[in-house]
Amino acid sequence: MVHRTTRRGLLKGGLATGAALAAAGGARAEGDPAILELQEWNQFLGEGVDARPYGFPSEFEAHVKRRNVEWLTADPVSSVNFTPLHELDGIITPNGLCFERHHAGIAEIDPAEHRLMINGLVETELVFTMQDLLRFPRENRVYFLECAANSGMEWRGAQLNGCQFTHGMIHNVMYTGVPLRYLLETAGLKTNAKWLLPEGADASGMTRSVPIEKAMDDCLVAFKMNGEALRPEQGYPVRLVVPGWEGNMWVKWLRRIEVGDEPWHHREETSKYTDLLENGTARRFTWEMDAKSVITNPSPQAPILHDKGHTVLTGVAWSGRGTIPRVDVTLDGGKNWHQARMDGPSLSKSMHRFYYEFDWDGSPLLLQSRAHDSTGYVQPTKNELRAFRGENSIYHNNGIQTWYVDEKGIAENVEVS
Amino acid sequence: MSKFPELAAVALAVALAGPAAAQSFDLGRPATEAEVAAWDIDIRPDGMGLPEGSGDVWTGEELYVDLCASCHGDFGEARGRWPVLAGGDGTLTDDRPVKTIGSYWPYLSTVWDYVHRAMPFGQAQMLTDDEVYAITAYLLYLNYIVEDDFTLSHENFTEVRLPNEENFFLDDRAEAELAAFSDEVCMTDCKDAVEITARAAVVDVTPDDAAARERREAAAAGADAGVTETDAAEEVVEAAAEEPAVDPQLVADGEKAFAKCRACHQVGEGAKNRSGPHLNGVIGRLAGSIEGFRYSRAFQEAHDEGLTWTEETLAEFLAKPRTYIKGTKMSFAGFRQDEDIDAVIAYLSTFE
Incomplete structure (x- = not known):
């Protein structure tokens, strides 16, 4: 071109x-x-190697940061902030930009004082120190973590102007950790062991019920993210990784795992994280994250800054059930679709990056992306989702996002017929 | 437990036997009975985990008014955006459902478990078992599930059923939706017309993002945006540098110690009343004098008597709040270390 x-x-x-x-x-x-x-x-000398023992981004990148939506919650210590997806590329989220969701603030834990206990229906109830965990065989896996409430504000219609706010309750990092089954098998599961209750060491004592099959399949007890120690806000010194399932289950500051024969029906799986349908009944245990995608550029926080001509459209897609072999993109609100170009690693339950390069003629655009996952699932429109669930579900909104781009290149969150 | 002497042997065993073979490692140590008892606090709907004890509605009301009402409201109606705990019957099919213990939660054990493990907010696990029974009983009363003479105990606990228990069902997306969401897709001429049906700009609830705003303006003007938020941040830093000298180490220690207060009290630019009043300019302020904050009767009396917050009075209050002002609804038990009190006061003195 x-x-x-x-x-x-x-x-x-x-x-x-x-x-x-x-x-x-x-x-x-x-x-x-x-x-x-x-x-x-x-002309002049810069700082030496002793000036930045832990490096930070350029001062010109200071606007690239997590943001919160103040009206959303009662208090920032039990709240959420959002990953600036429109400022990122590739598939890995930098540690300092991974969105945060805490229920009682960030627990600051001395790893020397941290213990992980396994109790309940096991042969031997055990206590591990961090040093013990480091002596198990480790695995490295890239997974997305998406809050079940990501895009939850959009059920009733277009609300927030920016993919950071509509889709930013997600991050994608490489975890280093111990397969959970090694810990459980070391304790020795009893035959009636069917459920786990991971518990956090924070002041909310976060708990969720996890079925034993998932725990034995691909869960990790992770202590590193993108090669370095977990950040305090991501559960330092150790968190649970529950690939493809809603973020609330990935218990941070993990201090205990109880093994039982029934689920516990705790607060975050009854009062919260259940999906209320139009008829007044509610789905429970909606763990898997459905396939989803969003165009990150252009988007409301990232307008087109150049004149008409060669334009790069890009975005991310992910599925809790596998990989994303294909993403379709439309420029005209869904009249005609084009297959986007996938680039970068394609890993199961990880974010994928897509691009669509085109010649912008300077006329308004209605941009959408549609993800296909490796099971054949195709991302639905928001109205298709509403037809099944109504508008009060809060959680699991994976509907297709639309950005309107005007002739100046300014983008806005809209919905279309 | 079977033991493997070396990790290499384990890796080999995994490779030969496949993922199904159980792997055990000679790591960790047995938990003691006391350790398990200290941490195993979870409760299930069938009553598993419930300790012996009891509490009645009236005792629960007293505790609730002291410890819970500042966020959840006197009748569970909630202040601000804190969770609503009572009411909402029959609203689950409304446009704006009100999901409370009475209208939505399926199991009473969830209430007991959560109050016990996480409440009062910022003072987790301070309640005795009997107090948790009493508060749970009061929450049932607020939801018209029991009468005011009711006493909840480990013996009658599982007899109490919440009204909405039957209206939850297991995730059925695979059966109910999957077929509709895996059709062949249309790629060309899929629609005749496309209309915009909703716009976020009309709702106008997006937080201001200076960088994004400047970029939009730049796109509109056809000029480049050069200013970033660092400019604003630097101004704040410069302004702060001119502040008079309070021992910066003490202030820094105070900021750390203030973590215990932050759940309820805000300070700094734009500080608002939360479950506690904002604390800007608290030194030298008349007690109970922030407009728009709903003080306890005890604080209103202290205000009327002319109690002023000086370094001395504040120090006494922060050592034992409930002794200094009997009836304060502040749930904080007080700082144990005098150093923390001095530091917090130094920290607060930096906010005008």
């Missing part, structure tokens, strides 16, 4: 040609000052 220089491109880049020359005056006659003038970083 030929890159054509345009008037807006000139102004933004500060380039000088005959046309800009007349407007900008003689100073720019010879070219771009970013090139013509000696820059300070090009």
Whole structure:
């Protein structure tokens, strides 16, 4: 594709040609000052290797951060913030940008004082120190963690302007941890062991009931994320990883796992994290996250900043049931669809990255993406979901997202017929 | 437990036997009975885990008013966006369902378990078993499930059923929805017309994002956005640098110790009343004087008597709040260390 220089491109880049020359005056006659003038970083010494023992992003990236929606909850210590998906690329979420959801604030735990207990229907009730956990064989796996309430504010219609807010209760990192079954088999499961109750060491004492089949299949007891220790807000020193299932089950600050023969029906699986349907009944134990996708650029927080011409559309897709072999993209609100280009690793229960490059003619767009997962499931529209569930489910809203992009490149969260 | 002497042997065993073979490791140590008892606090609907004890509605009301009403409201109606605990009968099919213990929760054991493990908010596990029985009894009374002479105990606990128990069912998405969501998809000429039916801009509830706003303006103006939020942040830092000298280490310690207060009290720019009043300018302020905050009767009296928060009075209050102002609804039991009190007061003195 030929890159054509345009008037807006000139102004933004500060380039000088005959046309800009007349407007900008003689100073720019010879070219771009970013090139013509000696820059300070090009002349003076920078900081040494002792200045940044733990590195942070450039000061020019200071706007790339987690944000919360103040009106959403009563208090920030029992609340959620959102991953800035529109600022990220590839599939890995940097540790400092992984969204947070706490029910009683961040527990700050000295790993030397942390213990993991396994009790209940086991041959020997056991206590592990962090040092004990490090002596089990480890696995490294990339998984997405999505809050069941991600996009929950959108059930009644388009609410929030930005994929950070509509879809940012998700992150995708590489975990290092011990398969949970090694711990359970070391304790020795009794024959009537059917359910687990992982419990957190925070001031909410977070608990969820997990069926034994899932625990023995792919759950991890993880202590590293993206190679370094878990961040305190992600459960340091150790958390449960429950691949493909709703984030609330991934108990942080994991201190105990009870083994039982029945589920416990605790607060976060009765009062919360149950899906109320239109007829007044409610689904319980809706653990798996359905296939979902969102276009991250352009989006309301990331408008198109260039004039018409070559444009990169990108986004992410994921499924709690497997991989994402395919994502479709539409520019016209669903009249015509195009297969997007998948790029980067395709891992089960991990985020996938897609791109669609096109020549924007400068006219308004209605952008949508539609994920297909490896089981054949196709992401539904929001109205298709509402037909089954009504508008009061709160959780598990995986409907197709629409962004309206106007002729200036400004994007807005909308719904379409 | 079977024991493997070396991890290599284990890895080999996994490779040969496949994932189904049980793997046991000679790691960890047996838990003592006292350790399991200290941590195993969970309760199930069938009563498993319930300790012996009892509590009546009236005792529960007293505790509730002291410890719970500041967030959940005097009658479980809730303040702000804290959870509503009572009412909402028959609203589950409404546009705005009110999901409470009486209208939605399936099991009473969930109430007992959660109050016991996590309440009062920020003071978890301070209640005795009898107090949890009493508060649970009061919550049943607020939901018209028991009369005011009711006493809840481990003996009658499982006889109490919540009204909405039968209206939950296991996840059936695979049967109910999957077929509809795995059709062949249309790729071309799928619709004749597309209309915008809803716009987030009309709702206008998105938090301000300065960087995004500047980019939108830049896109609209056709010019580049150069300013980021760092400018605003730097201004705040500069302004803070001009503050008069309070021992910065003491202030930093105070900020840490203030973690115990933060669940209910805000400080700093934009601080609002939460379950406790905001604490900007608290030093030198008349007790109980923040407009719009609903103080306990005890605090209203202290206000009328002219109690002013100085470093001295605040220190006494923070050492034993409920002794200093009998009847305060602040659930905090007090700082044990004098150093923490000094530090918190130094920290609070930095907020005008």
